[in-house]
Every structure is written in structure tokens, then in C-alpha cells.
Amino acid sequence: MTAVTEGPADAPTVGVLLREWRERAGLSQLELALRADSSARHISFIETGRTAPSREMVLKLAGTLDVPVRERNTLLLSAGFAPAFSATPLDDPALDQVRGALERMVAAYEPYPALVLDGCYTVVAANQGIAALLEGVAPHLLEPPVNAMRVNLHPEGMAPRIRNLAEWRGHLLDQMSRQLALHRSPALRALHDEVAAYPVPGSADPAPALAEEQRFALPLVIEHGGQTLSFLSTIATFNTPLDVTVSELAVETFLPADPATAKALHHSA
Structure with a gap:
């Protein structure tokens, strides 16, 4: 298993960040759940921290919300997972x-x-x-x-x-x-x-x-x-x-x- 360094203690949780992205998209928890093939209850539990989302769920919700690639890495880190996307220098x-x-x-x-x-x-x-x-x-x-x-x-x-x-x-x-x-x-x-x-x-x-x-x-x-x-x-x-x-x-x-x-x-x- 890949070890992930924890962020600052006051860094937003993955639930808080996902709620921010959902609200920016103008979606209710139910609307997001329907689009992500989940349930409003599960989305609510993730946003309030009662449920820890899997890596796959973080990426699925990020994709559904059209979160920029760089910020998808931030969501994964906030959930305790390694980033999914590299950041290759352009001259590489x-x-x-x-x-x-x-x-x-x-x-x-x-x-x-x-x-x-x-x-x-x-x-x-x-x-x-x-x-x-x-x-x-x-x-x-x-x-x-x-x-x-x-x-x-x-x-x-x-x-x-x-x-x-x-x-x-x-x-x-x-x-x-x-x-x-x-x-x-x-x-x-x-x-x-x-x-x-x-x-x-x-x-x-x-x-x-x-x-x-x-x-x-x-x-x-x-x-x-x-x-x-x-x-x-x-x-x-x-x-x-x-x-x-x-x-x-x-x-x-x-x-x-x-x-x-x-x-x-x-x-x-």
C-alpha cells in the first residue's frame, strides 16, 4: 500500500471539499447521487465525515462534478490517498x-x-x-x-x-x-x-x-x-x-x- 503523508491538521476534509464542488456546480445531494449512481444518504455521510469514501468514489464524484485534474489530486490527498495524476514538466x-x-x-x-x-x-x-x-x-x-x-x-x-x-x-x-x-x-x-x-x-x-x-x-x-x-x-x-x-x-x-x-x-x- 502506498503511504501518504497527511496534510496540515487544519486542511479541509475531503467531505468539505466535495461539498464545495457540489455547491459550485449548483447540485443538490440527491442530484449528485443520481448522476454518480449513489444515494443522497451516502453523499451526505461523505460530506459530513460520517463515511470515508473509497479512492474510486472520490474519483467518481470528482469526475461527475467536472473537477479540474489538479484539484482531483487534492481531493485524493485529503481523503488519505496518493494522487492519481502526474504533473510532468513540459520540457520532459x-x-x-x-x-x-x-x-x-x-x-x-x-x-x-x-x-x-x-x-x-x-x-x-x-x-x-x-x-x-x-x-x-x-x-x-x-x-x-x-x-x-x-x-x-x-x-x-x-x-x-x-x-x-x-x-x-x-x-x-x-x-x-x-x-x-x-x-x-x-x-x-x-x-x-x-x-x-x-x-x-x-x-x-x-x-x-x-x-x-x-x-x-x-x-x-x-x-x-x-x-x-x-x-x-x-x-x-x-x-x-x-x-x-x-x-x-x-x-x-x-x-x-x-x-x-x-x-x-x-x-x-
């Missing part, structure tokens, strides 16, 4: 195949911008199309490791050229806040607080009106080479990750939101 040879697939994926999007981010928005890979977004960004922000949130919101980054900065900034901060609700990450919290405190560059120009085809999603509207480019951002993640590092990787692509942007990118390629 074991992830060569993953890195190669990601690099091919972002390259396939050219001339449109695409990049790969880790759980704290560090840029892991990017294609040539990303240059359309980085015009005028201060060199110190592009020194590795590059952080996408800093590049977006720093006064010396993309921020002065983003035409709808107030809306885009709000979107990015909301995105980080949603992540913080799922991950107990001091590094992510520190990053959020840092970029939220950046001064917002003033602009004499009002935010441009959105074209009809852009009204269903917030675009990134940015100046580049004397033109106004408009992008819709999409994010893809691994559907069934078995490693913490892989689970937190995201491929972000910026697709033209209008024909003029698509034409400009193809002409500059």
Missing part, C-alpha cells in the same frame, strides 16, 4: 509528442495568430501570425518566459493599440476570476492582482461600433500597421487529460472577425 521528454502536436496545430493556423498557454498564461508555443498582435510591444515583455496577460494589459504591451480595451480587459479579468474559482493557485492569484492594477492607457477615441457579424461574441479590435484588425478568440483544451500539466494547456486561436481582417493577414503573409 515524455511530453515530446504533446509538444510536437501543439506546435503543428498552431502552425496550421497561419497566417492567423495562434499560441499555446499553460495554466498561468505563460506562452508555451506560438506561430508566426502572432506578430500581428505584438507590434510595438516593449521588448522586456517579450523576454522569456512571456506571459500573455501581461502582454495584453501592460501599458507598454498591446493595451494602447486595443480599440475596445475596456471591454477586452474586463473579459480577460473575468476569465482569470473564473479560473481562480476552480484552482487554488497563489501564482494565478498574484498574476490577476498584478494585471488588474495596471493603469489603463487613455484614449481619445471611443470604442468602435461592432459590425453585425461581430455582435454574437466579443472581438479583439486592435491597430496594426495603420489598419484596424478584428479577431474572435477561441480556446481549445485536451478533452481527456491524464496529466496535470497537459490538463492546464490551452490553444488560443485568433480568427478574423471580418473579411477585411482576413484579407489584411493574407496579404501580409
